[in-house]
Amino acid sequence: MGSIEEQRIDELLELIWTMEEEGNRVMEDIVDRSDDDMARSVLEKMENDTIYIAGEEVKFTKKGKKIAESIIRRHRLAERLLSEVFELESKNVHQEACKFEHILSPEVTDSVCTFLGHPPVCPHGKPIPRGVCCTRFKKEVKPLVVSIKDLEPGDEGRIVFITPKEHARLDRLGSLGIIPGSTIRLHQKSPTYVIKIGETDLALDREIAKEIYVKKIGG
Amino acid sequence: MHQHHKEVMKIGKKVVLVGNPNVGKSAIFGLLTGRYVMVSNYPGTTVELMQGYATFDKETLLIDTPGVNSLLPMSEDEKVTRDILLNEEIETVIQVVDAKNLRRGLLITIQLAEMGLPFILNLNMEDEARSRGISIDSKKLSEEFGVDTVATVATQKKGINNLVQKIRDSRASSYRMEYSRDIEEGIKKIEGILPDTNISKRSIALMLIAGDKSLSEWLYKHLSKKDISRIEKIRLDIQRGYDEPLGYIINTQRLECLDGILEKAVTRSETDTFTISEKIGSLSMHPVFGVPILIFVLFLMYKFVGEFGAQTMVDYFEGVIFGEYVNPWSIKVVEALIPVGIIQELLVGQYGIITMALTYALAIILPVLATFFIAFGILEDSGYLPRLAIMVNRAFNVIGLNGKAVLPMVLGLGCDTMATMTTRILETRKERIIVTLLLALAVPCSAQLGVILGMLSGVSLKAGIIWAGVMIMVLLVIGYLASLIVPGKGSDFILELPPIRMPHLENIVVKTLARIEWYLKEAVPLFILGTLILFTFDKIGLLSVIEEAASPVVVGFLGLPREATAAFLIGFLRRDYGAAGLFALQMDGMLDPIQILVSLVTMTLFVPCIANFFMIIKERGVKIAILMVSFIFPFAFIIGGILNFLLRYFEVVL
Ligand SMILES: Nc1nc2c(ncn2[C@@H]2O[C@H](COP(=O)(O)OP(=O)(O)OP(=O)(O)O)[C@@H](O)[C@H]2O)c(=O)[nH]1
Ligand SMILES: [Mg+2]
Ligand SMILES: [Zn+2]
Numbered sequence A: 001m002g003s004i005e006e007q008r009i010d011e012l013l014e015l016i017w018t019m020e021e022e023g024n025r026v027m028e029d030i031v032d033r034s035d036d037d038m039a040r041s042v043l044e045k046m047e048n049d050t051i052y053i054a055g056e057e058v059k060f061t062k063k064g065k066k067i068a069e070s071i072i073r074r075h076r077l078a079e080r081l082l083s084e085v086f087e088l089e090s091k092n093v094h095q096e097a098c099k100f101e102h103i104l105s106p107e108v109t110d111s112v113c114t115f116l117g118h119p120p121v122c123p124h125g126k127p128i129p130r131g132v133c134c135t136r137f138k139k140e141v142k143p144l145v146v147s148i149k150d151l152e153p154g155d156e157g158r159i160v161f162i163t164p165k166e167h168a169r170l171d172r173l174g175s176l177g178i179i180p181g182s183t184i185r186l187h188q189k190s191p192t193y194v195i196k197i198g199e200t201d202l203a204l205d206r207e208i209a210k211e212i213y214v215k216k217i218g219g
Numbered sequence B: 001m002h003q004h005h006k007e008v009m010k011i012g013k014k015v016v017l018v019g020n021p022n023v024g025k026s027a028i029f030g031l032l033t034g035r036y037v038m039v040s041n042y043p044g045t046t047v048e049l050m051q052g053y054a055t056f057d058k059e060t061l062l063i064d065t066p067g068v069n070s071l072l073p074m075s076e077d078e079k080v081t082r083d084i085l086l087n088e089e090i091e092t093v094i095q096v097v098d099a100k101n102l103r104r105g106l107l108i109t110i111q112l113a114e115m116g117l118p119f120i121l122n123l124n125m126e127d128e129a130r131s132r133g134i135s136i137d138s139k140k141l142s143e144e145f146g147v148d149t150v151a152t153v154a155t156q157k158k159g160i161n162n163l164v165q166k167i168r169d170s171r172a173s174s175y176r177m178e179y180s181r182d183i184e185e186g187i188k189k190i191e192g193i194l195p196d197t198n199i200s201k202r203s204i205a206l207m208l209i210a211g212d213k214s215l216s217e218w219l220y221k222h223l224s225k226k227d228i229s230r231i232e233k234i235r236l237d238i239q240r241g242y243d244e245p246l247g248y249i250i251n252t253q254r255l256e257c258l259d260g261i262l263e264k265a266v267t268r269s270e271t272d273t274f275t276i277s278e279k280i281g282s283l284s285m286h287p288v289f290g291v292p293i294l295i296f297v298l299f300l301m302y303k304f305v306g307e308f309g310a311q312t313m314v315d316y317f318e319g320v321i322f323g324e325y326v327n328p329w330s331i332k333v334v335e336a337l338i339p340v341g342i343i344q345e346l347l348v349g350q351y352g353i354i355t356m357a358l359t360y361a362l363a364i365i366l367p368v369l370a371t372f373f374i375a376f377g378i379l380e381d382s383g384y385l386p387r388l389a390i391m392v393n394r395a396f397n398v399i400g401l402n403g404k405a406v407l408p409m410v411l412g413l414g415c416d417t418m419a420t421m422t423t424r425i426l427e428t429r430k431e432r433i434i435v436t437l438l439l440a441l442a443v444p445c446s447a448q449l450g451v452i453l454g455m456l457s458g459v460s461l462k463a464g465i466i467w468a469g470v471m472i473m474v475l476l477v478i479g480y481l482a483s484l485i486v487p488g489k490g491s492d493f494i495l496e497l498p499p500i501r502m503p504h505l506e507n508i509v510v511k512t513l514a515r516i517e518w519y520l521k522e523a524v525p526l527f528i529l530g531t532l533i534l535f536t537f538d539k540i541g542l543l544s545v546i547e548e549a550a551s552p553v554v555v556g557f558l559g560l561p562r563e564a565t566a567a568f569l570i571g572f573l574r575r576d577y578g579a580a581g582l583f584a585l586q587m588d589g590m591l592d593p594i595q596i597l598v599s600l601v602t603m604t605l606f607v608p609c610i611a612n613f614f615m616i617i618k619e620r621g622v623k624i625a626i627l628m629v630s631f632i633f634p635f636a637f638i639i640g641g642i643l644n645f646l647l648r649y650f651e652v653v654l
Helices: A002-020 A026-034 A040-045 A063-083 A090-103 A106-117 A131-138 A169-173 B025-033 B074-087 B099-115 B126-131 B138-145 B160-170 B181-193 B203-207 B213-222 B225-237 B244-267 B276-284 B290-337 B341-347 B353-382 B384-398 B401-412 B416-425 B430-444 B446-457 B463-483 B505-539 B540-559 B564-571 B575-587 B593-607 B610-620 B622-649
Strands: A050-055 A057-060 A145-147 A155-164 A182-190 A193-199 A198-206 A211-215 B014-018 B050-053 B060-064 B091-098 B116-122 B132-134 B149-151 B265-267 B494-497
Touching: A002 A026, A002 A040, A002 A057, A002 A063, A002 A090, A002 A198, A026 A040, A026 A057, A026 A145, A040 A050, A040 A155, A040 B384, A057 A063, A063 A090, A063 A106, A090 B401, A106 A131, A145 A155, A145 B014, A169 B244, A169 B540, A182 A211, A182 B463, A193 B430, A198 B384, B014 B025, B014 B074, B014 B099, B025 B050, B025 B060, B025 B091, B025 B116, B050 B091, B050 B341, B060 B138, B074 B116, B074 B213, B074 B416, B074 B430, B091 B099, B091 B160, B091 B416, B099 B126, B099 B132, B099 B203, B099 B244, B116 B126, B116 B138, B116 B160, B126 B132, B126 B610, B138 B149, B138 B244, B138 B622, B149 B160, B149 B446, B160 B265, B181 B225, B181 B244, B203 B213, B203 B225, B203 B244, B213 B593, B244 B265, B265 B494, B276 B290, B276 B384, B290 B341, B290 B446, B353 B384, B353 B401, B353 B446, B353 B505, B384 B494, B401 B416, B401 B430, B401 B446, B416 B430, B430 B463, B430 B593, B430 B610, B430 B622, B463 B593, B463 B622, B505 B540, B505 B575, B505 B610, B540 B622, B593 B622, B610 B622
Parallel strands: B014 B060, B014 B091, B091 B116, B116 B149
Antiparallel strands: A050 A057, A145 A211, A155 A182, A155 A211, A182 A193, A193 A198, A198 B494, B050 B060, B132 B265
16 A cells, blocks of 8 residues: 555546446546545645646646546446445445545456456446456456346346446346346357246347346355 | 227226237237137237137237337337337236246246236146246235236146136235345335326336336426426435446346245256257258258248249139139129129239139139148247247347347238338347338239249249349348448347147138238238229220330330230239239230239338338338338349340249
């Protein structure tokens, strides 16, 4: 764990990242949102190292972006881990994850990522920055959470998350009962995917099946 | 069947049947009203409102609706159902639930409860639930929702009396679901803006929060622009707290609530794993076995419709019944009773009502149609059609559609007009336009198909294959081009597969009779009209003028005898009638094999029949209808001409 100073910088980098995702880079807003009373002066110290200030806006330097990315990655993976494995509610997950993000080493982070099946989003639906493991696809650790497309016919799974792409698609799936928590069974994968939910058989395109992630039951 | 154009509500105490697709609403409707509406084993059978007075009380008007998975509509047929709940004074709702799929059903129950409408829960398909080891504690359910529940098995007419009893004392549900705090606060704020209506403000507020775009028309009618934007702002404020769309969040909260209820009310016992029907179901969509099964099904259809119907039966009806009895007798009777030459000709002449219109309609087309409807009814009720959709999904992607479009396309083989209406089950405008066009262009209806099969079987298998090949090519190429030209996008392929069921003889018979009745009512008058027109044209010499004028195309380009012009002329009214005209030419030995093939291809692609044309106008608008026809008309002749040229150039022997 780094010094207090480093921790404060990390917190701010994380905040800047999150706000950037929301489309807000305004310095004043960042200072407002931060829990740190000294945010302004810390930001000034960070300038030209991890960030630079352009007019009213704060932007990452290359170095800053890399650091922020890895913090966010650790934080959101920790959230996933907590909600998947310890089944914490998503409200409490955030607090706990804050503690984790400082402990996880790069190697541990990647194996957590693999264990969880390289999840693309956190429990709140925000994207998890990809790591080397995601592109290289290590198969040593058997993933806990997999996309339906990685199941074998006959496998059963509890839906953990659905990567949100299109609103209409989510609505339609939802009205058929396909939401996190529901149990499905994969019937076949070709010519199209067929899954069973409750007593309903549903045919789906591969594109849609790919976006539904489940935790395998049994086997 | 075919009561489109009837959107006005009749009077009476309105009892509306609502529920998920394919749960037996129409079957129950039939039992309560004694009026038959289409019952088939796939979702999306009913696509418009059907009304009928109850047999138990003539004041009660029952209304059957298209199936919905949520009262947040996603396609046109679903909107029909939501709108009737929103806009009509309703006495009672009967929610038909598939007892084995209670979770999906209760998702709608929550929404009905929120609307504040009196309703009863009808747990149908109790037999299937039981055989799958699912038992439902209906007392618990009644307690939870504060409404009556009735178990039924519509196919065995079980529990219907009970249902009738309960309709009288239906009441609004006492169930109230609490959403998360932010959503509840939003509901309160929006309730304050909304005017009073038939259904509760709470339910409308929830629809608005869920982002229901189909409500905008209603909103503009009832609220000022300012209020509408206030509501939108409230919605956006709530949305800010979530990453997923609010409709999905609301749905998720509902399902979470339901799971608690289901735990108390449903018990499952393990049953023997695989039933035969499940086995057949999974084989029919198997990547390897699915194809031979499809070919086998087509082969059986061909044997029954193409050989038995179009040859054996037609030979008998045409050759024996009409050829030896009806026509000779009619000629004798007419000549004896009516001495006026022109009337004799009108009835029994070359273009006579009996010798042409009725002979074509009853001797050539009806036998084919009847066998087709029987075979098709069996396919519909078995649950095979949606599985067919799986097999063709990939191919349909090429033409900007997905497997779901197979339903209207296959229904088109029954009747293009009805199939055009069934395009309502498709989600996007683009898909609806493409399917409408392809139906009008290259999907022959059963009547026409029968005549075609009958004619081709008199030529050779090769001719049949060339004909089918041309149609498939046209479907793919025009579909592909249309998918590039028509703006918009396709939709997700998410299709519910009904269980494979043993078709019920009773339903097949009633359905076939209903379809034949419709054919006789709709087609025969047009046949008579067509004959009258031909007769008049012939008498005043116009026919030979038209034949002369069309001869460069018909004779020169298509290489057909000039008499074929008359067939195309009546083809404007109905393509099957035109085809029957060609059939008669073939019978008289006036067409050689190449001419038969060319004329059939042209006639198949020829303009949609009048009824279909009006349906296209109704569903797609005048502009699109006219555009389509002005493309199809020349296109049919061009393809026919090219085929004629190729066949003769390469000296193909058929
Ligand atoms: N086993 C069984 N089958 C049933 C029962 N009720 C209806 N069916 C069958 O279920 C299928 C669907 O029935 P429909 O009445 O067309 O269903 P629907 O709800 O009107 O369907 P849509 O109009 O498509 O929404 C048909 O094949 C019926 O024979 C039942 O109680 N038990
Ligand atoms: Mg129906
Ligand atoms: Zn990874």
